[in-house]
Amino acid sequence: MRLIHEEIEASPDDVDRIVRRIATAPFNQHPERVHARLRGVTYGSIVLGRMAPPLNLHLAKRVIEEEQWAVGTTADEYLNDLRRSVLHPAASVLVYARANGLVAATISPTDDVVPADRRGVNALPSLLVIYSARHGNVRTGYMFSALTKLNLPEGIRWLR
16 A cells, blocks of 8 residues: 555545545455465364465454454454454554565554453453555464563554
């Protein structure tokens, strides 16, 4: 997205356009390698092998391994929770560079965007959604307890 690539001061309208783009972007479709510890994991109709569709992999990881979302959460519900998080009026919006391109992300309060019946036993206070400007898609979304727990680079640009 051009607004993310340019080194400009982002106006509130610019930030709103970035947020709308993230909220409507597809989830990554390129198959991802599954870490050995998750191979063979089954969640509903999802069975993780060596490679998996990213949405299935991230959903299974968030439900089965991390227990951030409750068992029974569907891929559509997980994706809708991420979209609701991006659109939350108090969401923080940030951009930063990674080796594989520029990234935009949002941070929202979990309790405001994930319904109580979908929060898992290890739900955390904040929800991060990561968008790749290079690929034009959502890469992941997960809960976290504090900014210090995230692997964010020093060159973050906070837009809101």
